[in-house]
Structures are given as structure tokens and as C-alpha cells.
Amino acid sequence: MSSANPLMPQQATILDITEETPDIKTLRVVGKDGLPFDFMPGQCAMLSVPPVGEAIFSITSSPTCRECLEFSIKNVGNVSNALHCLVPGQQIGIRGPYGNGFPVDQMKGKDLLFIGGGIGLAPLRSLISYCFAHREDYGHIDIVYGARSPADLIRKSEVRESWAEQPDTSVYLTVDAEFPDWDGHVGFVPTYVSELAFKPEGKIAITCGPPIMIKFVLQALDKLGFSADQVITTLEMRMKCGVGKCGRCNLGSVYVCKDGPVFSLEELNALPAEY
Ligand SMILES: Cc1cc2nc3c(=O)[nH]c(=O)nc-3n(C[C@H](O)[C@H](O)[C@H](O)COP(=O)(O)OP(=O)(O)OC[C@H]3O[C@@H](n4cnc5c(N)ncnc54)[C@H](O)[C@@H]3O)c2cc1C
Ligand code: FES
Incomplete structure (x- = not known):
């Protein structure tokens, strides 16, 4: 993670926006010096639009793409609507990467x-x-x-x-x-x-x-x-901090923001049945 304080957003610029469906847009964003951070598939980032707030979204681009990060965002509420109203060149806050990501090494050979x-x-x-x-x-x-x-x-x-x-x-x-x-x-x-x-x-x-x-x-x-x-x-639990501090997303002792959001069904079967 490139920023010292994991809760402090960096500034990122919207490069371009694609309208995917009537309610989903894909935003391509870049940090001040290129990619805001390195990440693995399945990890997420908190995107913020001051003063509206912030919400968590999966990074939909591959880590092998070094040009920008991409997010496909469904317009369902306050932050996603504010993100849908932006135009290329405007700035947002970004912090991450959060979550465990997919087990790409365990998947090898399968x-x-x-x-x-x-x-x-x-x-x-x-x-x-x-x-x-x-x-x-x-x-x-x-x-x-x-x-x-x-x-x-x-x-x-x-x-x-x-x-x-x-x-x-x-x-x-x-x-x-x-x-x-x-x-x-x-x-x-x-x-x-x-x-x-x-x-x-x-x-x-x-x-x-x-x-x-x-x-x-x-x-x-x-x-x-x-x-x-x-x-x-x-798993898509409601999240606030993204770093296992606020207790918004836990299932028993498991924090979905930190220990997930990716789980095997074997791991899910061992969790309290609240999800
Ligand atoms: C790990 C993870 C990855 C995600 N990845 C993506 C992604 O790639 N793309 C994407 O579009 N979304 C993604 N989401 C979902 C996204 O974070 C939510 O849709 C988020 O709520 C959008 O924020 P908002 O401010 O736009 O919506 P909000 O204003 O928070 O509203 C969203 C919806 O939730 C309802 N709601 C609001 N508050 C509550 C509450 N306290 N309890 C129950 N319901 C409530 C609202 O009525 C509304 O229907 C992801 C979520 C998680 C946890
Ligand atoms: S979102 Fe705060 S503990 Fe997971």
C-alpha cells in the first residue's frame, strides 16, 4: 500500500467513463503518479466524492494493466450516484487496496x-x-x-x-x-x-x-x-472503514473487509449463518 495512513484517501483523476448499461458506468482512474497502488484480483477500493461520502467498489481491471484502475459502478445510492455525475478530468478520493483477493496461486493448474x-x-x-x-x-x-x-x-x-x-x-x-x-x-x-x-x-x-x-x-x-x-x-456486507477497525462487516470473528470478501464455500460453511 503506497499511502502511509491506510484510511487517508489519495487524489485520483477520472480518465474516462463508459456507459455500460442504463445504470452501470465504468470509470477509469489514475493516481498522481500512475496507479494509486498495487493490488490483486478480487481486491477493492474505497472511492470518495466529497462532501457526499465514500463507498467500496471492486477493482475490475487486472493488475497486469498498468495504465489505470477501472471500476464498474451501479447507481444505487448517494456515492454511486455522485460518481455517475462526474466527468473525465474531475478528481475523486481513493484508498486501498482492501480485502484478500482471489487465491490465484491455489487455482494454478486447475x-x-x-x-x-x-x-x-x-x-x-x-x-x-x-x-x-x-x-x-x-x-x-x-x-x-x-x-x-x-x-x-x-x-x-x-x-x-x-x-x-x-x-x-x-x-x-x-x-x-x-x-x-x-x-x-x-x-x-x-x-x-x-x-x-x-x-x-x-x-x-x-x-x-x-x-x-x-x-x-x-x-x-x-x-x-x-x-x-x-x-x-x-460476500457483499455493508462496509465503512475497510480495514477491520469499525466492526461494521464482521461475521463472528471474521471481518469481511479484511479476511474477505473472497471465501471458499468451505470457509463460508464454518461462519455464523448471518450473511
Ligand atoms: C466488497 C464489496 C465490493 C463491491 N463492489 C462493487 C462494485 O464493483 N460495483 C458496485 O456497483 N457496487 C459494489 N459494491 C456495492 C457498493 O459498495 C454499495 O452498493 C454501496 O452501498 C454504494 O454506495 P452508495 O452510497 O451509492 O449507496 P447507499 O446510499 O449506501 O445505498 C445503497 C443501497 O443500500 C440501501 N442502504 C443504505 N443504507 C443501508 C443500511 N444501513 N442497511 C441496509 N441497506 C442500506 C439503500 O437504500 C440503497 O438501496 C461492493 C460492495 C462490497 C462490500
Ligand atoms: S468495514 Fe470496518 S471492520 Fe470491516
Whole structure:
């Protein structure tokens, strides 16, 4: 971490903004001297817009991208709305990186099954891009990604073109219902995962998305024979400090901001059932 006080935001500048969906924008930001800090896939940062406040967001770019940090932000409340109102050239506060990140070393040598829903692609994108940049370390990659409608899929061209063309990689997109401009798969993500009947041997499944999707994806993976140590997910608790001090995000003795947000299902099964 480059700043001495982990709670003190640095200034960062918005380089550009992409409108991904009607309510999600991707912001590319850069610090005073390049990247504000080094990080690993799955880690997060607190973004602040004075005087509105700050909120935590996953870093969606890969650590292998040295130009800037990227955040895909859904407009749901005060801070995210303030971030949506910014324009390139304006400044925000940033502090981090926070959280444990995905276990990229433990995943080496395995086939990987990524399962994302909606804005849940944000942390997965950092990890998927990282795995592509270290392609020889990982086996076959399957990516299942879905959203309510075609308009709600983020990073559409990257997922369809760049990811689908990577070696030894299969991409499966789905939307919840029929739409006139959609000729792809229709159905919920967990159902699609069951239909695709992935074999668990030698595989790690990593899933991020709305809690209801994760609940049913975990059930689908269980039915397919995945054991709890083969499944990794992320928890979205409400957070304030991000560094294990304020007690806002704890589950028993575990602080989601510090010990998570990435957990194996085996670790989650050992936590109090409050999440
Ligand atoms: C580890 C982690 C990673 C995340 N990554 C991303 C990401 O990459 N992209 C993204 O868009 N979001 C992400 N989030 C979610 C984001 O932090 C929240 O949506 C955050 O609340 C947005 O702040 P806000 O000020 O815009 O919304 P708020 O004003 O906080 O409101 C957000 C929603 O929560 C409700 N709410 C407000 N206060 C409370 C409360 N005390 N209890 C219950 N509900 C309340 C509001 O009614 C509203 O519906 C992540 C969260 C975590 C924990
Ligand atoms: S957000 Fe403060 S302890 Fe986790």
C-alpha cells in the first residue's frame, strides 16, 4: 500500500467513463503518479466524492494493466450516484487496496469455471483478465455470464469477442427472458449452469453476483458434484472503514473487509449463518 495512513484517501483523476448499461458506468482512474497502488484480483477500493461520502467498489481491471484502475459502478445510492455525475478530468478520493483477493496461486493448474451475474462480473473481470495474462498457469476456462436483459450485460464486446477468442476458453451468455434483439440463451444463470452440466473433476468454480443468484448457483454446483473446497465466492456486507477497525462487516470473528470478501464455500460453511 503506497499511502502511509491506510484510511487517508489519495487524489485520483477520472480518465474516462463508459456507459455500460442504463445504470452501470465504468470509470477509469489514475493516481498522481500512475496507479494509486498495487493490488490483486478480487481486491477493492474505497472511492470518495466529497462532501457526499465514500463507498467500496471492486477493482475490475487486472493488475497486469498498468495504465489505470477501472471500476464498474451501479447507481444505487448517494456515492454511486455522485460518481455517475462526474466527468473525465474531475478528481475523486481513493484508498486501498482492501480485502484478500482471489487465491490465484491455489487455482494454478486447475480448470476454471467463472459464473457471474450482472454487476458481479466486476470482480470476476479482474481475475479473468489476470488468468488470460498468465494463460499457461491455468487449464480450460469456462465463463457463464448472465443479466436480466441484453441491455444489462456489461462489457458485452469484450466478453463476446476478446474472451471468447482466447485459447481453450468457452463463453456462455444468458439473459433472464426473451428480448427481440437477443438470439442467445434465455434462462437464469443457475439453471444454465445445471444445463451445461460442468464436470467437477480438476475444476474450481468462482461465482459473483446478486445473493439470490449465488444461493442457487451454489445449489446447482452441489448437485453437479462440486465439493465446498472447489467453490469460491464473494460476500457483499455493508462496509465503512475497510480495514477491520469499525466492526461494521464482521461475521463472528471474521471481518469481511479484511479476511474477505473472497471465501471458499468451505470457509463460508464454518461462519455464523448471518450473511
Ligand atoms: C466488497 C464489496 C465490493 C463491491 N463492489 C462493487 C462494485 O464493483 N460495483 C458496485 O456497483 N457496487 C459494489 N459494491 C456495492 C457498493 O459498495 C454499495 O452498493 C454501496 O452501498 C454504494 O454506495 P452508495 O452510497 O451509492 O449507496 P447507499 O446510499 O449506501 O445505498 C445503497 C443501497 O443500500 C440501501 N442502504 C443504505 N443504507 C443501508 C443500511 N444501513 N442497511 C441496509 N441497506 C442500506 C439503500 O437504500 C440503497 O438501496 C461492493 C460492495 C462490497 C462490500
Ligand atoms: S468495514 Fe470496518 S471492520 Fe470491516
